[in-house]
Amino acid sequence: MNNKYLKYGFLFFFLSLCQAYVFGRINFMGAVNPQVFILFILLVPVYSKSGLMLLGFLLGFSVDLLMGSGGMHAASGVCIAFARSFGLRLVSEKSRFDSATCPIGALSKSERFLYFALLSALQSLVIYLLDSWHLYPVARAGLYALISAGMTWLLLVVIYPFVRDPVRS
Amino acid sequence: MRRLLQFAYPLRHFFLFLSLETAAFYLSFQYSNYHKTLFFGLAAEVNGYILSKKERLTAFFRLEAENRSLSAENARLRGQLRASQYRAAGQPTVVDDSSYRQQYTFIPAEIIDISIRSRDNTILIDRGRKQGVAENMGVVAEGGVVGIIDAVSSHYAHVIPIISSSSHVCARLKKSHFFAFLSWDGRDYRIVQLEEIPDHAPISPGDTVISDSHSAIFPAGVPIGTIRKIERDRLRGFYAADVDLFIDFARLHRVYVVKNLLKAEVNKVLNPSADE
Numbered sequence: 212m213n214n215k216y217l218k219y220g221f222l223f224f225f226l227s228l229c230q231a232y233v234f235g236r237i238n239f240m241g242a243v244n245p246q247v248f249i250l251f252i253l254l255v256p257v258y259s260k261s262g263l264m265l266l267g268f269l270l271g272f273s274v275d276l277l278m279g280s281g282g283m284h285a286a287s288g289v290c291i292a293f294a295r296s297f298g299l300r301l302v303s304e305k306s307r308f309d310s311a312t313c314p315i316g317a318l319s320k321s322e323r324f325l326y327f328a329l330l331s332a333l334q335s336l337v338i339y340l341l342d343s344w345h346l347y348p349v350a351r352a353g354l355y356a357l358i359s360a361g362m363t364w365l366l367l368v369v370i371y372p373f374v375r376d377p378v379r380s
Numbered sequence: 381m382r383r384l385l386q387f388a389y390p391l392r393h394f395f396l397f398l399s400l401e402t403a404a405f406y407l408s409f410q411y412s413n414y415h416k417t418l419f420f421g422l423a424a425e426v427n428g429y430i431l432s433k434k435e436r437l438t439a440f441f442r443l444e445a446e447n448r449s450l451s452a453e454n455a456r457l458r459g460q461l462r463a464s465q466y467r468a469a470g471q472p473t474v475v476d477d478s479s480y481r482q483q484y485t486f487i488p489a490e491i492i493d494i495s496i497r498s499r500d501n502t503i504l505i506d507r508g509r510k511q512g513v514a515e516n517m518g519v520v521a522e523g524g525v526v527g528i529i530d531a532v533s534s535h536y537a538h539v540i541p542i543i544s545s546s547s548h549v550c551a552r553l554k555k556s557h558f559f560a561f562l563s564w565d566g567r568d569y570r571i572v573q574l575e576e577i578p579d580h581a582p583i584s585p586g587d588t589v590i591s592d593s594h595s596a597i598f599p600a601g602v603p604i605g606t607i608r609k610i611e612r613d614r615l616r617g618f619y620a621a622d623v624d625l626f627i628d629f630a631r632l633h634r635v636y637v638v639k640n641l642l643k644a645e646v647n648k649v650l651n652p653s654a655d656e
Contacts, residue, residue: 232430242497260393268400275407277427279495279502282407289400293393341408342498 219255226251231277243355245362248274249334252292267292287337291330302326331363428536431492432506453522484599486636487512496569496629500546503539513537518597518638524626525591525604526635543569543629551604554588556581569629577619583610589623596646598638
């Protein structure tokens with residue numbers, strides 16, 4: 212149990228630092244960055260929607276604080292925390308998850324890929340719509356969101372095997 | 381009341397979602413204000429520490445360009461020395477040197493973090509309170525005005541550059557001396573907007589825009605840019621113009637914080653009630 216807290220606590224800080232100092236500074240095409248920090252929200256074994264949303268807000272806000280980006284990451288973190296259970300139900304019939312482990316331990320590979328794709332698309336859309344406000348047209352925000360979601364999805368697929376819950380896998 | 385609670389209970393997650401989103405949106409649009417308050421000190425120290433390590437690693441690869449820029453600045457400053465000038469007028473004049481006193485000093489600083497593609501761009505520099513930097517000091521660089529110090533921690537300072545939607549800097553047309561305000565529409569980091577230029581002011585594309593010493597933040601005459609496009613607001617009786625900046629924020633690295641030694645005195649004269 213303690214190990215679990217330690218692991219996800221470490222993941223929280225590690226992902227927010229990586230997002231702020233590595234992935235958030237790629238600026239592909241001037242503004243496109245992968246949003247790898249959402250991996251924490253997708254994996255953390257917290258099943259209370261309110262608790263998950265608060266964690267999503269805290270994680271996003273930590274990234275915002277380090278990057279000086281206002282509340283964009285916090286807004287998108289809350290959004291995918293709210294949508295996580297819908298995403299899980301959408302990709303899989305297995306609606307009962309073991310509350311002690313990672314919510315996606317029971318998913319097949321293709322279900323997991325789809326789950327990553329759906330939530331990274333939603334998160335990127337929120338980030339770039341907020342970012343586009345008065346800066347560039349909505350169509351360009353859509354394009355940026357699409358590219359960012361693709362980059363995020365690819366990185367999530369690559370990183371997941373290194374952080375997945377050993378209990379279930 | 382009980383009925384109301386019964387109705388609201390199933391929607392509690394949704395209400396929490398709305399509250400958190402509202403808070404996040406508020407932070408997004410009030411960025412500079414929240415930074416100014418309690419979070420800045422800690423965030424700047426953590427950010428500054430990590431970014432200055434990264435900066436040290438990458439600085440070596442910029443040395444050549446850096447040397448060229450410093451040489452150019454040196455050459456320009458040498459040209460301003462009295463020894464580099466000759467007396468054009470026939471009448472000899474005596475310059476009483478004791479009548480000149482230093483008003484501005486410059487604290488050199490390096491940029492360790494800069495954003496140029498947001499609405500509210502920011503700059504983090506590696507000088508803070510311990511080096512004499514304070515809020516509302518101006519920041520300039522070789523080539524012109526950069527911005528104004530917004531918040532300071534012990535070793536770092538946060539600058540609101542002129543390419544930020546919350547920046548408002550006084551400027552002046554060099555040729556006609558008319559005074560106006562500089563702002564940024566958030567579109568192109570190479571172009572800012574000069575607003576409220578009186579419509580009787582002679583102005584044409586190519587005119588130089590310089591800083592103004594109003595508010596005692598910048599010395600007068602620091603270059604800003606040249607007029608690109610002019611539009612007339614007939615209703616309000618003003619011109620508005622796009623200004624091509626001399627400074628390329630994408631390549632900016634070394635800056636100077638402007639310390640006005642007479643600022644306290646100027647403020648005292650402007651706001652005599654502030655002391656009471």
